[in-house]
Amino acid sequence: MRKSVIAGAGILAAVATMLLFETPAALADVPPISGSVQNFVAFDEPIPASIIPLSTRDGGEQTFEDFRGKVVVVNFWATWCGPCVREMPTLAKLQEHFADNDDFAFVIVSQDRGGWKEIARFMKRLKLDFPNSLLDDKLKLSRPMQVRSLPVVAIIDRQGGEVGRLVGGAEWDSPEAIELIQYYLDDDGGHGTS
Template sequence: MISTCFSPRSRTKAILALLTVVLLALGSPAVYASEFPPTDGEMQGFTLLKERVAAPTVPFKTGEGDEIDLTAFQGKVLIVNFWATWCAPCIKEMPSLDRLKAAFADEEFDVVAINQDRGGKRVAEPFLRDKLGLENLAIYLDEKFTLGRAFKNRGLPATYAIDRQGNVVGGMFGPAEWDSEDAKKLVRFLLAEKAGG
């Protein structure tokens, strides 16, 4: 028996090639890698869904205390991030999320960073503004973890990409450099998708 070792990238290419052959043999339309956002380098831990699904519409709160849900952002590409002040990896990646939002400030794009501290705005706002000195990210709150549970978060940080139609493209558990060129490629891919695509 011959065993072959694949790097993550070559294994993905091999799986996509095999899937294409199988689908063609079954008479189904082929799935090509170019139809999926890039997940290289810093985004290797980002898992793409085979089929996009509608993002949960469970309400959460703005920093002003208003109830909102993710449909309020429809038409924009979103990076939705769940974080808390007690989560060291969250704290480490928050500045990169702030810079990512600034980098795409002129696009139909937003970073929705949702705090999950039980203390809500009283805890989150001074931490984000005073301790971390971040000004681009708006304050959003999920104090009772209802939206986090709807996303089936297994821990923090948890981050999801959502397309313009409000569908989850994929997600990642754990920290990343969200202003890296790899993350920007993922965002650019989703911004370039045609409406309804």
């Protein structure tokens, strides 16, 4: 709530500035993008994320709608993708960092055609565990979300809109990455819409 007061004050200040100086003001409230996540691209407007259901490893189905109300960090990857494999351990640490935050969800979406068997072997070999793991072997989700190269990490806000993404590898356990995620967690949806 305090954030919204600040945001409201910010808007007022902006309007006041525009009236006074007749110049469009760039407000200070922008996502922190630097260091190992400097390739992150924040969208001007959230883009509604696809809600196509994908299979889970226990045989069920899940869509991003199931995480509505949470900030979802979603990683598109595949076992055949070297840069993806390399950043996987840092994503595991990121997941662990926000494990106690009920507003946060971490989802991985694999493009592997070898299916769950291949993914399970990979996880065993690298000693990793991602509870929210989805399989997109037919690219049902990747296509509408324009994921053409890997890896991609996208951030989806509480309303189900993608607010930005990073194409290519990054160190997701770095302070800059955590600061970036924290920024969207602190936000209640007012970004880019003012």
